[in-house]
Amino acid sequence: MGDKPTLYPVIMAGGSGTRFWPLSRQLFPKQLLKIIGDETLIQQTMRRVVKGAPPERVLISTNPAQAESIRVQLSEWKDALKDSFVLEPEGRNTAPAIALVALELVRRDPEAIMLVVPADHIVKGQRDFDAAVSLAASLALEGLLVTFGIKPIRAETGYGYIKPNTKTVLARQGKLKGYRVGRFVEKPNAMKAAQYLKAGDYYWNSGMFVWRAATILEEIRRHQPVLADGIDRIGRLINQGGAKAAIDEEYRLLPSISIDSGVMERSNKAAVVPVSFRWSDVGSWGSLDEVATKDRAGNIVGGRVVDIDSQRSVVYGDRRVVATIGLLDMVVVDTPDATLVCPKSRAQDVKKIVDILKQQGAPEHLEHLTVHRPWGSYTVLEEGPGYKVKRVTVHAGGRLSLQLHHKRSEHWVVIAGTARVTRGEEVFELHVGQSTAIPVETRHRLENFGQDTLHIIEVQNGPYLGEDDIVRFKDDYGRTAAS
Amino acid sequence: MGDKPTLYPVIMAGGSGTRFWPLSRQLFPKQLLKIIGDETLIQQTMRRVVKGAPPERVLISTNPAQAESIRVQLSEWKDALKDSFVLEPEGRNTAPAIALVALELVRRDPEAIMLVVPADHIVKGQRDFDAAVSLAASLALEGLLVTFGIKPIRAETGYGYIKPNTKTVLARQGKLKGYRVGRFVEKPNAMKAAQYLKAGDYYWNSGMFVWRAATILEEIRRHQPVLADGIDRIGRLINQGGAKAAIDEEYRLLPSISIDSGVMERSNKAAVVPVSFRWSDVGSWGSLDEVATKDRAGNIVGGRVVDIDSQRSVVYGDRRVVATIGLLDMVVVDTPDATLVCPKSRAQDVKKIVDILKQQGAPEHLEHLTVHRPWGSYTVLEEGPGYKVKRVTVHAGGRLSLQLHHKRSEHWVVIAGTARVTRGEEVFELHVGQSTAIPVETRHRLENFGQDTLHIIEVQNGPYLGEDDIVRFKDDYGRTAAS
Numbered sequence: 001m002g003d004k005p006t007l008y009p010v011i012m013a014g015g016s017g018t019r020f021w022p023l024s025r026q027l028f029p030k031q032l033l034k035i036i037g038d039e040t041l042i043q044q045t046m047r048r049v050v051k052g053a054p055p056e057r058v059l060i061s062t063n064p065a066q067a068e069s070i071r072v073q074l075s076e077w078k079d080a081l082k083d084s085f086v087l088e089p090e091g092r093n094t095a096p097a098i099a100l101v102a103l104e105l106v107r108r109d110p111e112a113i114m115l116v117v118p119a120d121h122i123v124k125g126q127r128d129f130d131a132a133v134s135l136a137a138s139l140a141l142e143g144l145l146v147t148f149g150i151k152p153i154r155a156e157t158g159y160g161y162i163k164p165n166t167k168t169v170l171a172r173q174g175k176l177k178g179y180r181v182g183r184f185v186e187k188p189n190a191m192k193a194a195q196y197l198k199a200g201d202y203y204w205n206s207g208m209f210v211w212r213a214a215t216i217l218e219e220i221r222r223h224q225p226v227l228a229d230g231i232d233r234i235g236r237l238i239n240q241g242g243a244k245a246a247i248d249e250e251y252r253l254l255p256s257i258s259i260d261s262g263v264m265e266r267s268n269k270a271a272v273v274p275v276s277f278r279w280s281d282v283g284s285w286g287s288l289d290e291v292a293t294k295d296r297a298g299n300i301v302g303g304r305v306v307d308i309d310s311q312r313s314v315v316y317g318d319r320r321v322v323a324t325i326g327l328l329d330m331v332v333v334d335t336p337d338a339t340l341v342c343p344k345s346r347a348q349d350v351k352k353i354v355d356i357l358k359q360q361g362a363p364e365h366l367e368h369l370t371v372h373r374p375w376g377s378y379t380v381l382e383e384g385p386g387y388k389v390k391r392v393t394v395h396a397g398g399r400l401s402l403q404l405h406h407k408r409s410e411h412w413v414v415i416a417g418t419a420r421v422t423r424g425e426e427v428f429e430l431h432v433g434q435s436t437a438i439p440v441e442t443r444h445r446l447e448n449f450g451q452d453t454l455h456i457i458e459v460q461n462g463p464y465l466g467e468d469d470i471v472r473f474k475d476d477y478g479r480t481a482a483s
Numbered sequence: 484m485g486d487k488p489t490l491y492p493v494i495m496a497g498g499s500g501t502r503f504w505p506l507s508r509q510l511f512p513k514q515l516l517k518i519i520g521d522e523t524l525i526q527q528t529m530r531r532v533v534k535g536a537p538p539e540r541v542l543i544s545t546n547p548a549q550a551e552s553i554r555v556q557l558s559e560w561k562d563a564l565k566d567s568f569v570l571e572p573e574g575r576n577t578a579p580a581i582a583l584v585a586l587e588l589v590r591r592d593p594e595a596i597m598l599v600v601p602a603d604h605i606v607k608g609q610r611d612f613d614a615a616v617s618l619a620a621s622l623a624l625e626g627l628l629v630t631f632g633i634k635p636i637r638a639e640t641g642y643g644y645i646k647p648n649t650k651t652v653l654a655r656q657g658k659l660k661g662y663r664v665g666r667f668v669e670k671p672n673a674m675k676a677a678q679y680l681k682a683g684d685y686y687w688n689s690g691m692f693v694w695r696a697a698t699i700l701e702e703i704r705r706h707q708p709v710l711a712d713g714i715d716r717i718g719r720l721i722n723q724g725g726a727k728a729a730i731d732e733e734y735r736l737l738p739s740i741s742i743d744s745g746v747m748e749r750s751n752k753a754a755v756v757p758v759s760f761r762w763s764d765v766g767s768w769g770s771l772d773e774v775a776t777k778d779r780a781g782n783i784v785g786g787r788v789v790d791i792d793s794q795r796s797v798v799y800g801d802r803r804v805v806a807t808i809g810l811l812d813m814v815v816v817d818t819p820d821a822t823l824v825c826p827k828s829r830a831q832d833v834k835k836i837v838d839i840l841k842q843q844g845a846p847e848h849l850e851h852l853t854v855h856r857p858w859g860s861y862t863v864l865e866e867g868p869g870y871k872v873k874r875v876t877v878h879a880g881g882r883l884s885l886q887l888h889h890k891r892s893e894h895w896v897v898i899a900g901t902a903r904v905t906r907g908e909e910v911f912e913l914h915v916g917q918s919t920a921i922p923v924e925t926r927h928r929l930e931n932f933g934q935d936t937l938h939i940i941e942v943q944n945g946p947y948l949g950e951d952d953i954v955r956f957k958d959d960y961g962r963t964a965a966s
Contacts, residue, residue: 022806306839308832317822321847323505323836325825332824339800341815341824342808349791353806356789364804381864381872386915387898389864389872389940409916413894413942415870432869433892433944437918457872457942459896461916 005113005137006057008213009049010101013042013062013070013119014088018354019284019347022338023316026354027367031119032069035282036292040073042119049117052130055080059104060119061097063088068479070119072372089248095262096254099220099231103238105213113140114216116209116259118281122291125277132275135173136210144170144271145219145264146178146210149203150279153290155193158283160186160205160260163196164272181270186261203274205260207281215269216259223266230254285314285331285340286347303334314344336379338364374477375400376453388465392446394419394454399447401475408462408469410438412446417454420447430456443473488596488620489540491696492532493584496525496545496553496602497571501837502767502830505821506799509837510850514602515552518765519775523556525602532600535613538563542587543602544580546571553602555855572731578745579737582703582714586721588696596623597699599692601764605774608760615758618656619693627653627754628702628747629661629693632686633762636773638676641766643669643688643743646679647755664753669744686757688743690764698752699742706749713737768797768814768823769830786817797827819862821847857960858883859936871948875929877902877937882930884958891945891952893921895929900937903930913939926956 013031017024024030031042039047049058055077062070064087074081086101098116105112115133123129136146149162164179171178184205188196196202221228234250236242264270280291289312292300299310303317310327317334324332331347333340340350357365370379375398381389394400394417402422412419413435421430422445423438430436438444440462448454462469472479496514500507507513514525522530532541538560545553547570557564569584581599588595598616606612619629632645647662654661667688671679679685704711717733719725747753763774772795775783782793786800793810800817807815814830816823823833840848853862858881864872877883877900885905895902896918904913905928906921913919921927923945931937945952 022804306836308835309829320819321505321821321840321845323821323823323825323833323840325823325832325836326829327824327826330824332822334822336803338804338806339815339817339822340806340808341810341813342806343810346792346809349808350806352791353789353808357804357806362804382874384898384938387938387940389874391865391872411894411896411918413944415867415942415944435894435918435920435942455867455870457870457940459898459918459940459942461896461898 005141006109006111007053007115007133007137008057008059008105008109008112009053009115009117010059010061010098010105011042011045011049011117011119012094012097013060013066014091014097015118015120016091018351020282021350021354022333022335022340022364025367026365027065028069029066029120030282032066032073035288036122041122041282042070043073043076044123045117045119045121046074046077048123048126048129049115050077051126052133053115056084059084059086059101061086061088061101063091068374069372072374089251091256092251092254093256094259095220095224095227095257096231096251098216098259099227100234100251102213102217102220103231103235106217110214112213113137114209114211114213116211118207120282121207122280122282123277124279124291128275128277131173131176132273132277133210135171135176135178136271136273138171138173139178139271139273140210140212140215142170143212143215143269145215145267145269146271146273147181147264148206148208148279149272149274150206151274152197152202152204155190155197156204157187157190157193160184160265161188161193161196161202162205162272163202164274166201170271175276176273178271178273181264181272184265184270186265203272205264206275206279207260209259209264216263219263219267219269224255224257224262227255227257227262284347285333285342285350286344288314289344312344336369373400374398374479376448378458381457383465386461386463386465388460390458390460391415392456392458394446394448394456396448396451396453399476400445401470401477401479402443402445402473404441404443404471404473405462405469406441406471407464408460409440410444411459411461412436412438413457413459415455415457417448417452418450419454419456420449421445422447445474488624489592489594490536490598490616490620491540491542491588491592491595492536492598492600493542493544493581493588494525494528494532494600494602495577495580496543496549497574497580498601498603499574501834503765504833504837505818505823505847506816508850509848510548511552512549512603513765515549515556518771519605524605524765525553526556526559527606528600528602528604529557529560531606531609531612532598533560534609535616536598539567542567542569542584544569544571544584546574551857552855555857572734574739575734575737576739577742578703578707578710578740579714579734581699581742582710582737583717583734585696585700585703586714586718589700593697595696596620597692597694597696599694601690603765604690605763605765606760607762607774611758611760614656614659615756615760616693618654618659618661619754619756621654621656622661622754622756623693623695623698625653626695626698626752627661628698628750628752629754629756630664630747631689631691631762632755632757633689634757635680635685635687638673638680639687640670640673640676643667643748644671644676644679644685645688645755646685647757649684653754659756659758661754661756664747664755667748667753669748686755688747689758689762690743692742692747699746702746702750702752707738707740707745710738710740710745767830768816768825768833769827771797772827795827819852856883857881859931861941864940866948869944869946869948871943873941873943874898875939875941877929877931877939879931879934879936882959883928884953884960885926885928885956887924887926887954887956888945888952889924889954890947891943892923893927894942894944895919895921896940896942898938898940900931900935901933902937902939903932904928905930928957 017029
């Protein structure tokens, strides 16, 4: 490897979707949304990191529940990402997740340099980003843990603040400089945050890091020995080809701790590169202000919105009409099954709404009415006692698994495209306006062998209509769990 | 008839549904809504007037587009109201509508006393209402045009103000007194309204009237001769058994004028009975405050609302989740196809939203996704290019017309109850989980002969899916127009 570091971008994609509810859901977090631009945040993140490293070197840290959605969104790099997913069995905060990836990386390349980037941040300025990564990588090669420092623009209390030790410039590239971290303060109170903002020599910790995989593992051992021991045990299990259940069990026992407070704040190897690119972690509906395009009245508007006289408000709709009059600094987000209305200043409390819905067992915290699958998607149009109506969309060439249900019958009516249907021993085609009925306990398969997208309306009948009433016989996507 | 007047309640039910959008629609105006209580406003109005007169004497003034919905809601009095509908061919404000009813009433009973009540007002205090009607009727018998005066509670600029001439008490019954109208000021400016409120001897004109049908026709002739001439021509056409089209054409030529400014303000026969019952015309979402039950924070809440810290706000949802945080004096109304968010102080401007939607040709101003029919209702679950999905609900004993469509095929899947289906020459039953397909150009009928409500999912396919693609052969409800 020599002096030229080999960079492995690591996309941290395990977050849950509480703060952008109702557009985000537990199973459809912020990274999967098009917050700004034509691509989702994780697509933008992938596109950003593959400018500096081949896609084969990218690793994705996520959990089993989200992996499938992420694979669908990153299908442009499908082949390159075949073996790139590192799955946390359970969310244990960033330190265990990063340790698990680092473990995998040193196995692949003992000299590996990790570029850790959250999947759901917005960065504007590719050239500045690349330059910062390059400078940080040279520091990482010297055994430092490097974070990118963002110039604060408000007295935010939710971030860590870093004061560089500017006496010594560790490295320099054009205007960019790298320093040791002088002070590191995680989530200060409002007064302190205001002081740091005013002082002008504090930076926000961006949550993006560059380090040698071996270095972060050493520093985890030094500052979080319990975590390091657990990771060692997991490493041994993996090397011995241990059972997945055993590895998962070890992972669940790891302490839940963030890499920032668990390692970065404690390590004497911490360094910072103050950067010039625009950055936002879009932490709430209120923070959209910093990154989204506004109309002349300062509104950020999407969907079928009819507005009179609103100012500085965020109004997101979809296919339904959202009518707003005279709003000031408000957030209105309308989705097919849930609507949020609050002042921008209260947008942080959306988490509390999600908690309430979770306590109520309400499905609206968990997922959308539209659920994406490798073969396409389905949308629940209505659900009631004993029935469910879905629109099912199958990509050209896609097919669902060969399956059966114990508790429900299904009716399919083709509304666009052509379906190839397997029902028991029969295989036949269905065209627009044609339909078929699939009785309970009958093997069936829906397939789109045509060039156009297939759309069907599915009416389910039965005493139990959960997605987990499914027995799969064959599946193109290697799935064994629900649909 | 002698001294005992014969009272004919006239329910004015021709209003359009702009001010309570999105809960009200042009084809589903406020009177059809359960604004407060378990019954809709028109049901409450009907129940109120039949305390003082047999239901057979009630007349309903409305237009053809709303008549069916009103008949459905007043089906409790179905037989009594068989010949009670007086249909305006087109909305021409209250004076022509009242003239048309008066014309019909003098034909039935030359001595008829009319009690004119809007279908969408809220009145609390049946006994006080009955007493006021009784005193007003005695004045009407003496040839006066009597309105009920409401004690103002705010400097409202949208109403007429009446100052009674209290020198002479025309009639008295307990605490109730009737006076000549001293002054009548329609919709004063804010300063004047404040003066009248402060003065304490002005009353709001409630828009409810009592008079002899013959008297109002005389006064229309005196003050609105052009309208009177038109009504005369319509009367002659009716007596000669003239064609409906000719009558409609005459009606459309009538001047559009309100009975308040056209007659009451000008007539020297105007009288007023100041009343003590609680009254509201619930003119906007903001005015709900006066009549609805509030929680401890002053909120009026309905539906699946999850709220944190809101105060003095109106939040109406339905089956979807509406999450609100920290709202103050706001209105949030969520319906299956449209959502409204505005401060209470801007609730009057909902009309402007409806105007914009109308200009856009957006269906959301016109009707709801759920449409009521004499046999039940249907709800559009989704509509897209070439297809429409509906849930169709048929009351026990109800049946749709025997019909066919030129442009669409239909699939029916029974999700609750049992259907009797006519398809071409066949008649058969469909139970839960069973389905059938109705090809284009095939006569068909859907019928619920069971005891339980029938629910089916209907998937329509075709190049044109308008409700007007229907040919009816037989119909239990005497309809010849669309479904």
